[in-house]
Amino acid sequence: MDVVEVDGLSLAFRRAGDGPAVVFVHGGAEDSRTWTPQLDALADEFTVIAWDEPGAGGSSDVPAGFGLSDYADSLAGLIRALDISPCTLVGLSWGVTVILELYRRHPGLIRGLVLADGYAGWRGSLGAEEADARLAGLRDQPPGAFDPTLPGLFAGSPPEQFVPLLEAMTADVRRDSMLTALTAMAQADLSDVLDTIRVPTQLVWGALDARSPLSVAREFERRIPGADLAVIPACGHVSNVEAPETFNDIVRFFLRA
Structure with a gap:
């Protein structure tokens, strides 16, 4: 990894390939390793970069008082440091929330967007009651009990070949950092950003996503001008891992266009 x-x-990140730059932004309680199927597949045609957000993987812990705008500014700083703007960003789940805040604050850095199984913040996409309930459930779990590979994330069992990867990420989750990120997602309402997006946007959703249901995808499709929605059958929330070949094909087609 580079830093x-x-x-x-x-800020730690993985980088491979050569060609137009694509930055991958992981979900909550994950790190850049979750994008392994994409980096392996797309490096033949693109410069693929996956960051570890502050508090994840090889990156620094989050400072006290860190919030959504700080995640977005850190990502902007990474893009500027690598001199790759404007670039395309691919985000999953919480990563979509970070990208929307990045677009609000630094739109000139972005060439295009792939938004997968995400939210305009939990408040913005699910409402205050559901956002508060999800956050309370996470805070009530004892240390070491959180397992980001299980409840509602997959339509079926996680793909066998990726279970060791998921277990490794789970073992490395920093509870305080995870709660900082997911608190920011719970409190965020970025629904107003959707109408302002003026770059090509591809939406990717698992048809059986129980965490960010298709109703959220339809709202994104309705509000983002010109957005295209691709729905992956028999797939849950972590679509890039559960259906990597289909996910990669959708992303590659979009990037080529």
């Missing part, structure tokens, strides 16, 4: 310094934080 850059941004605003006093060490």
Whole structure:
């Protein structure tokens, strides 16, 4: 992994390939390893970069008071440090929320968007009651009990070949950092950003996503000008891992266009 310094934080990232730059933004309680199927497949045609957000993987812990705008500014700093703007961003789940805040604050860095199984914040997409309930459930779990590979994330069992990867990420979750990120997602309402997006946008959703249901995808499709929605059958929330070949084909077609 490589590391850059941004605003006093060490940001780790994986980089492979050569060609137009594509930055992958992982979900909550994950790190850049969740994009392994995409980096392996797409590096033949693109420069693929997957970051570890602050508090994840090889990056620094999150400082006190860190919020959504700080995640977005850190990602902007990474893009500027690598001199790859404007670039396409691919986000999953919480990563979509970070990308929307990045678009609000730094739209000139972005060439195109792939938004997968995501939210305009939990408040923005699910409502305050559901957002508060999800956050309370996470806070009530004892240390070491959180398992990001299980409840409602897959339509069936996780693909066998990726179980060791998922278990490794689970073992490395930092509880305080995870709660910082998911608190930011619970409190966020970025629904107003959707109408302002003026770059090509591809939406990718698992048909059986129980965490961000298709109603959220339809709202994104309705509000983002010109957005195209691709729905992957028999697939849950972590569509890039559960159906990597289909996911990669959708992303590759979009990037070529």
